[in-house]
Amino acid sequence: MKARLRKYDPPNSPTSVGWTKAFTWRLTPPDTPWQLECGGHLNEVTVEYETYGELSPARDNAILIAHALSGDAHVAGWDRDASDTHRPWRKNKPGWWDAVVGPGKAIDTRTFFVICANVLGGCYGTTGPRSICPETGRRYGLSFPKVTVGDWVRLQARLLDHLGIERLHGVVGGSLGGQQAIEWAMAFPERVARCIVLAASPRLSAQGLAFNAVGRYSIMNDPLFLNGDYEDGQGPDAGLAAARMLAHITYLSESGMHQKFGRRRRVAHGPKSGFGVEFEVESYLEYQGRAFVERFDADAYLYITRAMDYYDCAESWGGGDLATACRRVRAEMLIVSFSSDWLYPRAQCRDFAIHLCRAGRPVTYVDVPSNLGHDAFLVETDAVGRLISAFFNPARKGWSI
Amino acid sequence: MKSSRPPMPQLLEQVARSLAARKDPALTGIDVETLCAQLRERPPPPPAQPRWQDALIEAQIPEGASVLDLGCGGGELLHRLIRDKSVRGQGVEIDFEAVSQCLTLGVPVLQTNLDEGLREFPDQSFDYVVLEETVQTLHQPLRVLNDVLRVGRYGIVSFPNFGSWRVRLSLAIEGRMPSTPALPYRWYETPNIHLFTLLDFLELTSEISARVVRGFSLVEGVVRPLGLNDNLEADESLLIITRDPPLA
Structure with missing residues (x-):
């Protein structure tokens, strides 16, 4: 069977972010050597990321998207650098969340400045096991240090410093991206106003x-x-x-x-x-x-x-106790599960929401009915888009903390 | 169809008088002449007043309180409480569309089933727990009510009064399951599976060691403080209950 037939927004569509180009940013001393949670370090770190929309003068309209296991920073639009030899799979389709991110879409790039960075240890431009190790001049391979969700989020936070963004309007991610969103809310509670966790729970x-x-x-x-x-x-x-x-x-x-x-x-x-x-x-x-x-x-x-x-946020932030970890959160939380997801089952997502609620945090939990399993967080773009748009809508009156 | 049945004033009056003559408990405390007069001029039922309780609840809840709204629908009440009274509000609602609506209003809401959802909330974690027009739809109302009083200092509970004269007539005299503005559904499609009267509820309140702090009724479309005849007259009632001892 061929790939799913879909109507893509062409690059010249008014609702597409159009042609995109990735940025790269290299950490410099004193950030390097970059220390990692598991004890290792990296002497050189490069981050590849993409942004869409304009950062407001007050720098308060930034939304960070965290990509999932096999995702990348190319969230929306058409990669202008894609060619037969460079990431050819991007030639015929837009970014993985193009249905949700763009002018007039659920994450409206006319309103928001959207950022997504490739994770450390991946294979899309950010330093990973296929990068050249500066000490040996050879690829790291398995000598690459172990990386964690916490490392990814800390690096993203450093990138935001670099971009001059103190506080995020919101962070959103699905699956492993959802766990990064959770990590954001717990590791940097003061830097996140709203957090959306799609099809993810505090641990696998x-x-x-x-x-x-x-x-x-x-x-x-x-x-x-x-x-x-x-x-x-x-x-x-x-x-x-x-x-x-x-x-x-x-x-x-x-x-x-x-x-x-x-x-x-x-x-x-x-x-x-x-x-x-x-x-x-x-x-x-x-x-x-x-x-x-x-x-x-x-x-x-x-x-x-x-x-x-x-990844286990209870272990990282609560000494093993999820309730303690949840008390760190300051963001308004939206937890979304999908009824037929058996990788991050709804009961686990709901349980996380209940823990947040018990910690006195404002939390919304929604179970989207779908038979598309875990994939639903990517495919049910209408339902997901509606929830995201409502939650991120800056006109809404929030909870007073 | 629901309210188009022809009134049967003469028949109703006969039945009412014979019940009164037999001192039937159904008419205890009811003046049969007044009832007959009401029957002769049986007024059309007042239009349904969706969420008539909201204004009352808003007036009762003090600034800055914490409020858990069970079955919060689209979140309108919590939205106003959060906006106007800086309340710490949390909704619980099972319907997906209603939950989406809450999101657009910025009201935090857990999509979960009340019959199982409340036990996870810690003791005395909210000042007020609101249960608006919901008790009669629950599979385990007693358990939920106990949880309401465990989780909240005050429970605010509103419900249709199955003891209202309109309901009594419908059932006792016309021999039909009641269909009134407060209970608008046909028997086979109603979500109201545990129907009860105001008196039933007051009795249960004392059985579970709670007391009524304040009460209101909706009578012929008008809200008034809880009165002695409300088991007969109220279409709906709203009670604020607590297990707190009364102030000395």
């Missing part, structure tokens, strides 16, 4: 840890993995594709898969002869795996899934 469940473990196992046991020191273009593609295929199953739901694929075959009455791709659902997963390998790096996948495993 045992089931989620298990899925990540299988994904990493598949990568690390691919004979081309070479302990992370593979050459560009010769990496553990099969392992990475399998990891993605498994992960993709966790992003859907049983009923959603049934509805989308059922038991349909690619050739309706074809022979049942081999072990090739026969069912539509196999074809879809194979496509997802292949497409992912084109645009993602296996080492980065290990580092980012590990950061996802490690």
Whole structure:
């Protein structure tokens, strides 16, 4: 099956942010060496980020978007630097949240200054395991230090300093991005006015840890993995594709898969002869795996899934007690779950909201009915957009703290 | 269709008089002549007054209080309380559209089911817990009421009074399930699964060791302080209840 057919906003559309260009920013002393939560450090750190809209003279209209596991800073619009050799997958489609971010859209770039930065340890321009280690002149590979959600958020905060933004109008993220949003509200309570957490909870469940473990196992046991020191273009593609295929199953739901694929075959009455791709659902997963390998790096996948495993805001900010951690929060919170999400199930999202409420924080919790599973946070753009727009609408009268 | 049944004044009067002659408990404390006069000139039911309680509640809640509104709908009451009285407000609502509406008003709201949702709130964490026109829709009203008094210092509870003469006539004399402005649904589609009268509620209040601090009734479209005849006359009532001992 081909990628989802969608109508994209072309770059010249009045509701598109148009052609985009990424910025890079290099940390300089005294920020370097940049210390990491797990004890390691990086002597050189580069951050790739994108922005849309204009920062207001009062510098009070900034919204930070945190991207998810396989996402990137290219949130909206069309990458003007995309070419056959440079991030070719961006040539035919806009940023991953183009339906939500743009002039007149839910996160209205006529009103807000939107920022998204690629995470540390990833493969989209911000320093990661495929970057060159200045001490050795070679790629880091698995010698790259362990990174955490806390590290990402601290680096984002430093980027905001660099951009001259003291306080965010809001921070929003889904899935692993939602955990960054939680981290923002707890690590920098004074710097966030509003926080939206989509399809994410304070920590991943045992089931989620298990899925990540299988994904990493598949990568690390691919004979081309070479302990992370593979050459560009010769990496553990099969392992990475399998990891993605498994992960993709966790992003859907049983009923959603049934509805989308059922038991349909690619050739309706074809022979049942081999072990090739026969069912539509196999074809879809194979496509997802292949497409992912084109645009993602296996080492980065290990580092980012590990950061996802490690994240536990109760441990970081409450000595293991979520209620204590929640009392740090000063932002107005919006927690959104999706009814068929089994990666970050709604009960866990709701439980987080209840903890915030018990801590006396103003919190809204919404469960969006959807059979699209975890993916719903990206796909249910109408419902999600409506909630975001209402919550970020600067005309609303807030809670007095 | 709901209110187009022909009035049956003569039949009603006969039944009322025979009930009175038998000293039927249904008419205890009721002057049969007044009732018959009312029956003869049975006034059209007043138009439904959605959220007539809001103004009352706003008047009762002091500046800066904390308020938990259970079944807060679109959040209008909390919005005004937050805006005008700097209240710390939190809503609870099950309906997705209503929750979205709360968001546009800037009212924090948890989308959750009241029958299971309240136990998670800590003891005495709000000054007021509002339960507007909701008790009769709950599967476990007693448990929720106990929780209201546990979580809040004061409970503000409003409900349709099943003891109102309009309801009594509908059921006792016409033999039909009541359909009034306060109880507008047909029996098969009503969310009101636990119907009760004002007296029933007052009795329950004392059974759960609470007392009524203040009460109001909606009678023929007019709000007035709780009166002795309200079990018969009130279409709806609103009570402020607490387990706090009375001031000496």
